[in-house]
Amino acid sequence: RRNMKKMKARRIAAITGVVLLVLLYVITLIAAIFDFDGSGTLFRACLVATVGVPIFLWVYTWLFRRLTGRDTDEGRDDQ
Numbered sequence: 177r178r179n180m181k182k183m184k185a186r187r188i189a190a191i192t193g194v195v196l197l198v199l200l201y202v203i204t205l206i207a208a209i210f211d212f213d214g215s216g217t218l219f220r221a222c223l224v225a226t227v228g229v230p231i232f233l234w235v236y237t238w239l240f241r242r243l244t245g246r247d248t249d250e251g252r253d254d255q
Contacts, residue, residue, distance in 0.1 A: 193229070197226065200225055200229070204219060204222035204226065207222060
């Protein structure tokens with residue numbers, strides 16, 4: 177039961193991350209195509225966030241595992 181909750185939370189977090197990245201790609205595309213005030217700044221910010229968000233999430237989960245001593249990979253189906 178506990179593993180199911182953990183898997184559900186992990187799945188929700190993964191889907192949220194994918195949606196966030198897709199939105200960043202769409203905003204980057206719109207900023208690249210249309211020329212409006214601040215589009216260059218928005219384009220650069222989206223590119224940085226596209227790289228930075230996954231790195232930040234990975235570091236966050238890595239630090240969580242290290243500081244709490246919990247292994248977030250427990251109960252994975254592919255082990």
